[in-house]
Amino acid sequence: MERYFISSYLKIKEKNIFEAFNPDSGDIDRVKSIDVSSIDAEVIIPYHENLESIKFEEVSDDVLYRKRKPYVATFKIHDLLLRNKDDFISGSRCFNHEIISRQGEVQKNKMIIAIMGDGYSFNDMEQWKKDANIVMSGFLSDPLMNEFKDCFEFMRIDVISKDSGISITGQQKKDTALETVLGCYDLDRLLCVNIKLVKKFANESLGFGGYDQVLVIGNTKEYGGAGYDGIGTLTMHKQSVELALHEFGHSAYHLADEYDYGNCVIEGDENEKANVTKETDRNKIKWRHLIKPTTQIPTLNTENGIIGLFEGAAYCKKGKYRPVFSSKMKNLGASWHAVNEEHIKKIMMHYNYRGDPTKKSKYFKIN
Numbered sequence: 001m002e003r004y005f006i007s008s009y010l011k012i013k014e015k016n017i018f019e020a021f022n023p024d025s026g027d028i029d030r031v032k033s034i035d036v037s038s039i040d041a042e043v044i045i046p047y048h049e050n051l052e053s054i055k056f057e058e059v060s061d062d063v064l065y066r067k068r069k070p071y072v073a074t075f076k077i078h079d080l081l082l083r084n085k086d087d088f089i090s091g092s093r094c095f096n097h098e099i100i101s102r103q104g105e106v107q108k109n110k111m112i113i114a115i116m117g118d119g120y121s122f123n124d125m126e127q128w129k130k131d132a133n134i135v136m137s138g139f140l141s142d143p144l145m146n147e148f149k150d151c152f153e154f155m156r157i158d159v160i161s162k163d164s165g166i167s168i169t170g171q172q173k174k175d176t177a178l179e180t181v182l183g184c185y186d187l188d189r190l191l192c193v194n195i196k197l198v199k200k201f202a203n204e205s206l207g208f209g210g211y212d213q214v215l216v217i218g219n220t221k222e223y224g225g226a227g228y229d230g231i232g233t234l235t236m237h238k239q240s241v242e243l244a245l246h247e248f249g250h251s252a253y254h255l256a257d258e259y260d261y262g263n264c265v266i267e268g269d270e271n272e273k274a275n276v277t278k279e280t281d282r283n284k285i286k287w288r289h290l291i292k293p294t295t296q297i298p299t300l301n302t303e304n305g306i307i308g309l310f311e312g313a314a315y316c317k318k319g320k321y322r323p324v325f326s327s328k329m330k331n332l333g334a335s336w337h338a339v340n341e342e343h344i345k346k347i348m349m350h351y352n353y354r355g356d357p358t359k360k361s362k363y364f365k366i367n
Contacts, residue, residue, distance in 0.1 A: 017262065017315075020189040021246075023223045023239040026332035031262035031315065032187055097205045100136060101154035111148075111252070111351040114202050114211040116157040118178035118193065119166035119219030125158060128219075131236055132156045135217055138241035144336050144344065145245070151351040157205045166218040177201070180218045182235070191224035191233040198231055213252050215244060227251055242332040249329050249336075253344050258322040258330035262315030274343040275329060276314045277321050285309060287323050287339045301325075307338050 020030040100115070115135060120128040136154045140146050161176040169183030177197065184192035193216050202214055214231045218224065223237040227247030234240040249255040256273035270278055279285050282297045290307040291297070299308025304325045313322035322330065323339035336344065345353060 017257070018185060018187060018190050018226060019246075019257070020187050021243055021332050023189075023237065023332075026239075026242065026334070028259045028261050028330075029189070030187060032185060033263050096158040098156050098158075099153060100133060100156045101149075101152055109350070109352050110151055110153040111213070111348070112153045112155060112206070112211040114155050114157055114206060114214045115217065116159045116178070116198070116201060116214065117217045117219060118159065118180040119161050119164060119174060119176045120159070121162065121164040122160050124164050124219065125160070128158065129156065131217060131219075134236070135215065135234070135241060135244075139215075139245065139248075141241075142245055144341055147355065148348050148351070148353055151348055151353050155206060155211065157201060159201055161219075164219065166220050168220070168222065178216060180216065180233070182218060182220060182222055182224045189224045191218050191226050191235060193226075193228075193231070193233055195228055195231060213248070239332070242328075246328055246332055249340070249344075253340075253347055255329050255340055255343070256314050258313045258324075258327055260312035260315065260317040260320075264314075264316035264319075266316060266319045271314060271320070273314075275323055275327075275339050277309075278319060280309065280321070282309075287342075290323070290338050290342070304334070305337060 018032050019028060020032075021027065022029050097114075115132050117128045117131065120131075132154075140149055140152075145152075159177045161174075161178075163174040163176060165172070165174050166176055166180045166182060167174045169181060169188070171183075178201070179194040179197060181192050182188075182190070184190050198214055198216060202211055212230075216231065216233045218233065218235045220235050221237055222235055223239060225232065225234040225240050225243040225247065227233075227250050230251050232244050232247040232251060234244040250257075254273060256271060256276040258275060266278070274286060277286055280298065282288060282291070285291065285297075287307060291309075292307075295301075295306065295308045297309045298321065299306065299310050301308070302325050306325070307323055309321045310323070310325055311318060311321055313320040324337045326334050327337040327340055328334050329336075329340060345355060
Protein backbone atom coordinates (compact mmCIF):
# COMPACT_ATOMS: atom_id res chain seq x y z
CA MET A 1 0.00 0.00 0.00
CA GLU A 2 1.32 3.42 -0.91
CA ARG A 3 1.89 5.63 2.12
CA TYR A 4 1.78 9.38 2.19
CA PHE A 5 3.52 11.86 4.41
CA ILE A 6 1.54 14.88 5.47
CA SER A 7 2.57 17.66 7.81
CA SER A 8 2.15 21.37 8.47
CA TYR A 9 5.18 23.43 9.37
CA LEU A 10 4.77 27.11 8.64
CA LYS A 11 2.50 28.13 11.50
CA ILE A 12 2.84 31.87 11.15
CA LYS A 13 0.96 34.25 13.41
CA GLU A 14 -1.09 36.47 11.14
CA LYS A 15 -3.95 38.93 11.49
CA ASN A 16 -7.38 37.43 10.95
CA ILE A 17 -10.45 39.65 10.83
CA PHE A 18 -13.26 38.09 12.87
CA GLU A 19 -16.76 39.53 12.60
CA ALA A 20 -19.78 39.52 14.90
CA PHE A 21 -23.17 40.32 13.34
CA ASN A 22 -26.45 41.07 15.06
CA PRO A 23 -28.73 38.09 14.28
CA ASP A 24 -31.87 40.25 14.30
CA SER A 25 -30.83 43.28 12.24
CA GLY A 26 -28.06 41.64 10.20
CA ASP A 27 -25.81 44.63 10.93
CA ILE A 28 -22.18 44.30 11.97
CA ASP A 29 -21.75 44.53 15.76
CA ARG A 30 -18.04 44.01 16.33
CA VAL A 31 -14.90 43.46 14.29
CA LYS A 32 -11.76 42.18 15.92
CA SER A 33 -8.31 41.70 14.41
CA ILE A 34 -6.68 38.70 16.07
CA ASP A 35 -3.29 37.05 15.71
CA VAL A 36 -4.07 33.46 14.80
CA SER A 37 -1.66 30.62 14.09
CA SER A 38 -2.59 29.50 10.61
CA ILE A 39 -1.47 26.46 8.67
CA ASP A 40 0.29 28.22 5.83
CA ALA A 41 1.86 25.12 4.34
CA GLU A 42 0.25 21.73 4.25
CA VAL A 43 2.67 19.38 2.56
CA ILE A 44 1.40 16.27 0.83
CA ILE A 45 4.06 14.22 -0.96
CA PRO A 46 4.45 10.57 -1.90
CA TYR A 47 7.06 9.20 0.44
CA HIS A 48 10.23 7.97 -1.27
CA GLU A 49 13.49 6.98 0.34
CA ASN A 50 15.49 9.03 -2.20
CA LEU A 51 13.71 12.25 -1.22
CA GLU A 52 16.31 14.22 0.72
CA SER A 53 14.84 17.63 1.57
CA ILE A 54 11.99 20.00 0.89
CA LYS A 55 12.02 23.78 0.56
CA PHE A 56 9.22 26.13 1.60
CA GLU A 57 8.88 29.60 0.15
CA GLU A 58 6.00 31.82 1.22
CA VAL A 59 3.71 33.47 -1.31
CA SER A 60 1.39 36.16 0.08
CA ASP A 61 0.00 39.58 -0.76
CA ASP A 62 2.70 41.23 1.37
CA VAL A 63 5.39 39.38 -0.56
CA LEU A 64 3.81 39.97 -3.97
CA TYR A 65 3.54 43.70 -3.28
CA ARG A 66 7.13 43.67 -1.99
CA LYS A 67 6.25 44.88 1.47
CA ARG A 68 8.58 42.29 2.96
CA LYS A 69 10.77 39.35 2.01
CA PRO A 70 9.21 35.89 1.81
CA TYR A 71 9.62 33.32 4.55
CA VAL A 72 11.94 30.61 3.21
CA ALA A 73 12.93 27.40 4.97
CA THR A 74 14.49 24.08 3.99
CA PHE A 75 13.92 20.89 5.98
CA LYS A 76 15.61 17.54 5.79
CA ILE A 77 13.08 14.78 5.23
CA HIS A 78 14.79 12.60 7.83
CA ASP A 79 14.31 15.27 10.50
CA LEU A 80 10.67 15.76 9.52
CA LEU A 81 9.95 12.05 9.78
CA LEU A 82 11.39 11.89 13.27
CA ARG A 83 9.47 14.96 14.37
CA ASN A 84 6.16 13.96 12.77
CA LYS A 85 6.10 10.19 12.81
CA ASP A 86 2.46 10.20 13.92
CA ASP A 87 1.40 12.12 10.82
CA PHE A 88 1.74 9.17 8.43
CA ILE A 89 -1.65 8.18 7.16
CA SER A 90 -2.87 5.58 4.75
CA GLY A 91 -4.98 6.51 1.77
CA SER A 92 -7.47 3.76 2.67
CA ARG A 93 -8.34 5.19 6.09
CA CYS A 94 -11.52 7.24 5.96
CA PHE A 95 -14.63 8.39 7.78
CA ASN A 96 -18.13 7.71 6.59
CA HIS A 97 -19.22 10.28 4.03
CA GLU A 98 -22.12 10.66 1.65
CA ILE A 99 -23.19 12.93 -1.20
CA ILE A 100 -26.29 14.76 0.00
CA SER A 101 -26.74 17.39 -2.72
CA ARG A 102 -29.56 17.26 -5.19
CA GLN A 103 -28.98 14.77 -7.93
CA GLY A 104 -29.09 16.75 -11.15
CA GLU A 105 -27.16 16.32 -14.35
CA VAL A 106 -23.92 14.41 -13.80
CA GLN A 107 -20.97 16.64 -14.56
CA LYS A 108 -17.35 17.01 -13.61
CA ASN A 109 -15.54 19.93 -11.96
CA LYS A 110 -18.22 20.70 -9.40
CA MET A 111 -17.39 22.84 -6.39
CA ILE A 112 -17.22 20.28 -3.61
CA ILE A 113 -18.41 21.55 -0.23
CA ALA A 114 -17.63 19.27 2.69
CA ILE A 115 -20.10 19.54 5.58
CA MET A 116 -19.01 18.15 8.93
CA GLY A 117 -20.51 18.51 12.38
CA ASP A 118 -18.92 18.88 15.78
CA GLY A 119 -20.49 18.03 19.09
CA TYR A 120 -22.55 15.20 17.65
CA SER A 121 -22.11 11.99 19.63
CA PHE A 122 -22.80 8.50 18.29
CA ASN A 123 -26.37 8.79 19.56
CA ASP A 124 -26.75 12.12 17.73
CA MET A 125 -25.92 10.77 14.26
CA GLU A 126 -29.51 10.73 12.98
CA GLN A 127 -30.00 14.32 14.17
CA TRP A 128 -26.68 15.26 12.56
CA LYS A 129 -27.85 13.93 9.19
CA LYS A 130 -31.04 16.00 9.47
CA ASP A 131 -29.05 19.11 10.48
CA ALA A 132 -26.67 18.72 7.53
CA ASN A 133 -29.64 18.62 5.16
CA ILE A 134 -31.18 21.68 6.84
CA VAL A 135 -27.94 23.66 6.36
CA MET A 136 -27.60 22.57 2.73
CA SER A 137 -31.23 23.50 2.03
CA GLY A 138 -30.74 26.86 3.74
CA PHE A 139 -27.62 27.49 1.69
CA LEU A 140 -29.43 26.70 -1.55
CA SER A 141 -32.45 28.80 -0.55
CA ASP A 142 -30.36 31.84 -1.42
CA PRO A 143 -31.54 32.67 -4.99
CA LEU A 144 -28.03 33.09 -6.38
CA MET A 145 -26.65 29.94 -4.78
CA ASN A 146 -29.71 28.05 -6.01
CA GLU A 147 -28.83 29.08 -9.54
CA PHE A 148 -25.61 27.10 -9.07
CA LYS A 149 -27.23 24.06 -7.49
CA ASP A 150 -25.97 21.77 -10.26
CA CYS A 151 -22.46 23.20 -9.85
CA PHE A 152 -22.19 22.26 -6.16
CA GLU A 153 -21.64 18.86 -4.63
CA PHE A 154 -22.30 18.71 -0.89
CA MET A 155 -20.45 15.90 0.88
CA ARG A 156 -21.58 15.09 4.42
CA ILE A 157 -18.77 13.76 6.62
CA ASP A 158 -19.93 11.96 9.75
CA VAL A 159 -17.63 13.00 12.58
CA ILE A 160 -18.45 11.46 15.96
CA SER A 161 -17.64 13.37 19.14
CA LYS A 162 -17.38 11.98 22.65
CA ASP A 163 -19.77 14.61 24.04
CA SER A 164 -23.01 16.00 22.72
CA GLY A 165 -22.97 19.78 22.27
CA ILE A 166 -20.03 22.17 21.96
CA SER A 167 -17.94 24.18 24.38
CA ILE A 168 -19.24 27.66 25.22
CA THR A 169 -16.81 30.06 26.84
CA GLY A 170 -17.72 30.67 30.48
CA GLN A 171 -20.56 28.14 30.46
CA GLN A 172 -19.56 24.61 29.49
CA LYS A 173 -16.62 22.53 28.34
CA LYS A 174 -17.22 19.66 25.93
CA ASP A 175 -14.94 16.97 24.55
CA THR A 176 -15.55 17.22 20.80
CA ALA A 177 -13.71 15.95 17.73
CA LEU A 178 -12.99 19.37 16.19
CA GLU A 179 -12.59 21.31 19.47
CA THR A 180 -15.29 23.82 18.50
CA VAL A 181 -15.75 26.70 20.93
CA LEU A 182 -18.45 29.39 20.89
CA GLY A 183 -17.36 32.71 22.39
CA CYS A 184 -13.65 32.49 21.62
CA TYR A 185 -11.36 35.55 21.63
CA ASP A 186 -13.83 37.44 23.82
CA LEU A 187 -16.45 37.53 21.01
CA ASP A 188 -19.55 35.74 22.23
CA ARG A 189 -20.81 35.09 18.69
CA LEU A 190 -17.52 33.79 17.30
CA LEU A 191 -17.39 30.04 16.61
CA CYS A 192 -13.82 28.74 16.49
CA VAL A 193 -12.53 25.33 15.44
CA ASN A 194 -9.19 23.55 15.37
CA ILE A 195 -8.22 24.16 11.72
CA LYS A 196 -5.69 21.34 11.65
CA LEU A 197 -8.27 18.81 12.85
CA VAL A 198 -10.86 20.02 10.35
CA LYS A 199 -8.42 19.56 7.48
CA LYS A 200 -7.30 16.21 8.85
CA PHE A 201 -10.86 14.85 8.91
CA ALA A 202 -11.64 16.28 5.46
CA ASN A 203 -8.42 14.94 3.95
CA GLU A 204 -8.78 11.49 5.44
CA SER A 205 -12.39 11.24 4.32
CA LEU A 206 -12.39 12.81 0.86
CA GLY A 207 -8.71 12.66 -0.01
CA PHE A 208 -6.20 15.44 -0.40
CA GLY A 209 -7.54 18.02 -2.81
CA GLY A 210 -10.90 16.23 -2.80
CA TYR A 211 -12.90 19.29 -1.70
CA ASP A 212 -13.00 23.04 -2.27
CA GLN A 213 -14.69 24.44 0.86
CA VAL A 214 -15.60 23.13 4.30
CA LEU A 215 -18.63 24.05 6.42
CA VAL A 216 -18.41 23.04 10.09
CA ILE A 217 -21.69 22.93 12.01
CA GLY A 218 -21.53 23.27 15.80
CA ASN A 219 -24.24 21.35 17.63
CA THR A 220 -25.99 24.22 19.38
CA LYS A 221 -28.88 26.55 18.65
CA GLU A 222 -26.96 29.53 20.01
CA TYR A 223 -26.05 32.06 17.31
CA GLY A 224 -22.49 32.05 16.01
CA GLY A 225 -20.08 31.47 13.19
CA ALA A 226 -16.71 32.41 11.70
CA GLY A 227 -14.75 32.38 8.49
CA TYR A 228 -11.29 30.95 7.95
CA ASP A 229 -9.41 30.38 4.70
CA GLY A 230 -11.56 27.74 2.99
CA ILE A 231 -13.49 26.94 6.18
CA GLY A 232 -16.74 28.42 7.44
CA THR A 233 -18.33 27.67 10.80
CA LEU A 234 -21.95 28.03 11.84
CA THR A 235 -24.46 26.77 14.39
CA MET A 236 -28.03 25.53 14.06
CA HIS A 237 -29.43 28.97 14.91
CA LYS A 238 -32.01 29.99 12.30
CA GLN A 239 -29.92 33.01 11.18
CA SER A 240 -26.56 31.24 11.01
CA VAL A 241 -26.88 30.23 7.36
CA GLU A 242 -26.95 33.93 6.41
CA LEU A 243 -23.70 34.38 8.30
CA ALA A 244 -22.26 31.32 6.53
CA LEU A 245 -23.18 32.80 3.15
CA HIS A 246 -21.40 36.04 4.01
CA GLU A 247 -18.29 34.08 5.04
CA PHE A 248 -18.62 31.97 1.88
CA GLY A 249 -18.42 35.25 -0.04
CA HIS A 250 -14.98 35.68 1.51
CA SER A 251 -13.59 32.15 1.33
CA ALA A 252 -15.00 30.92 -2.00
CA TYR A 253 -15.35 34.16 -3.93
CA HIS A 254 -12.70 36.42 -2.36
CA LEU A 255 -15.10 39.30 -1.79
CA ALA A 256 -14.26 42.09 0.64
CA ASP A 257 -16.36 43.34 3.53
CA GLU A 258 -18.40 46.32 2.46
CA TYR A 259 -19.08 47.76 5.93
CA ASP A 260 -17.06 50.63 7.38
CA TYR A 261 -16.60 49.37 10.94
CA GLY A 262 -13.17 48.20 12.06
CA ASN A 263 -9.47 48.93 11.62
CA CYS A 264 -9.17 51.15 8.54
CA VAL A 265 -6.02 50.96 6.40
CA ILE A 266 -5.97 53.32 3.40
CA GLU A 267 -2.30 53.05 2.43
CA GLY A 268 -1.11 50.66 -0.24
CA ASP A 269 -2.10 49.66 -3.73
CA GLU A 270 -5.64 49.46 -5.06
CA ASN A 271 -7.60 46.68 -3.36
CA GLU A 272 -7.61 43.58 -5.57
CA LYS A 273 -11.09 42.61 -4.38
CA ALA A 274 -13.83 42.95 -6.99
CA ASN A 275 -16.24 44.86 -4.75
CA VAL A 276 -14.08 47.55 -3.08
CA THR A 277 -12.10 50.40 -4.60
CA LYS A 278 -10.28 53.63 -3.77
CA GLU A 279 -10.83 54.90 -7.32
CA THR A 280 -13.14 57.89 -7.79
CA ASP A 281 -12.59 58.46 -11.51
CA ARG A 282 -15.77 57.17 -13.17
CA ASN A 283 -13.79 55.85 -16.15
CA LYS A 284 -11.48 53.77 -13.95
CA ILE A 285 -13.90 52.23 -11.43
CA LYS A 286 -13.82 48.41 -11.59
CA TRP A 287 -17.58 48.13 -12.03
CA ARG A 288 -17.97 51.18 -14.31
CA HIS A 289 -19.80 49.12 -16.94
CA LEU A 290 -22.67 48.66 -14.45
CA ILE A 291 -22.99 52.34 -13.52
CA LYS A 292 -25.59 54.40 -15.36
CA PRO A 293 -24.26 57.62 -16.94
CA THR A 294 -26.76 59.62 -14.90
CA THR A 295 -25.63 58.16 -11.54
CA GLN A 296 -23.74 60.63 -9.37
CA ILE A 297 -20.15 59.72 -8.41
CA PRO A 298 -19.64 59.43 -5.45
CA THR A 299 -23.22 58.25 -5.03
CA LEU A 300 -25.50 59.74 -2.39
CA ASN A 301 -28.77 58.06 -3.43
CA THR A 302 -29.47 55.44 -0.75
CA GLU A 303 -32.01 53.46 -2.78
CA ASN A 304 -30.62 49.97 -2.44
CA GLY A 305 -29.71 48.18 -5.65
CA ILE A 306 -28.48 51.25 -7.52
CA ILE A 307 -24.92 50.62 -8.72
CA GLY A 308 -22.65 53.55 -8.02
CA LEU A 309 -19.80 54.52 -5.75
CA PHE A 310 -20.79 54.58 -2.07
CA GLU A 311 -18.21 55.81 0.42
CA GLY A 312 -17.44 53.50 3.33
CA ALA A 313 -16.06 49.99 2.80
CA ALA A 314 -13.38 47.53 3.92
CA TYR A 315 -13.46 48.89 7.52
CA CYS A 316 -13.01 52.52 6.38
CA LYS A 317 -15.58 55.29 6.69
CA LYS A 318 -13.64 57.47 4.26
CA GLY A 319 -11.42 56.76 1.26
CA LYS A 320 -12.81 53.37 0.24
CA TYR A 321 -15.96 52.70 -1.75
CA ARG A 322 -18.50 49.92 -2.30
CA PRO A 323 -20.78 49.41 -5.32
CA VAL A 324 -24.22 49.45 -3.63
CA PHE A 325 -25.73 50.94 -0.52
CA SER A 326 -26.09 47.51 1.12
CA SER A 327 -25.28 43.99 -0.07
CA LYS A 328 -24.74 40.67 1.67
CA MET A 329 -21.10 41.64 2.21
CA LYS A 330 -22.32 44.54 4.38
CA ASN A 331 -25.59 43.36 5.93
CA LEU A 332 -26.79 39.81 6.48
CA GLY A 333 -30.09 39.13 4.76
CA ALA A 334 -29.39 41.55 1.91
CA SER A 335 -29.04 40.44 -1.72
CA TRP A 336 -25.65 40.03 -3.35
CA HIS A 337 -26.45 42.67 -6.01
CA ALA A 338 -25.03 43.13 -9.48
CA VAL A 339 -21.27 43.62 -8.92
CA ASN A 340 -20.88 40.72 -6.50
CA GLU A 341 -23.21 38.55 -8.54
CA GLU A 342 -21.30 39.10 -11.76
CA HIS A 343 -18.01 38.32 -10.02
CA ILE A 344 -19.39 35.16 -8.40
CA LYS A 345 -20.81 33.92 -11.70
CA LYS A 346 -17.43 34.33 -13.38
CA ILE A 347 -15.84 32.15 -10.71
CA MET A 348 -18.61 29.58 -10.98
CA MET A 349 -17.92 29.24 -14.70
CA HIS A 350 -14.87 27.23 -13.62
CA TYR A 351 -17.34 24.83 -12.01
CA ASN A 352 -19.46 24.34 -15.14
CA TYR A 353 -21.84 27.24 -14.62
CA ARG A 354 -23.37 27.78 -18.06
CA GLY A 355 -25.20 31.04 -17.55
CA ASP A 356 -24.21 34.51 -18.70
CA PRO A 357 -22.39 36.38 -15.88
CA THR A 358 -23.64 39.72 -17.21
CA LYS A 359 -27.26 38.69 -17.74
CA LYS A 360 -29.76 40.36 -15.44
CA SER A 361 -31.91 38.15 -13.24
CA LYS A 362 -34.82 38.96 -10.97
CA TYR A 363 -32.36 39.66 -8.15
CA PHE A 364 -29.75 41.34 -10.37
CA LYS A 365 -30.61 45.03 -10.12
CA ILE A 366 -28.65 47.82 -11.78
CA ASN A 367 -31.04 50.76 -11.49
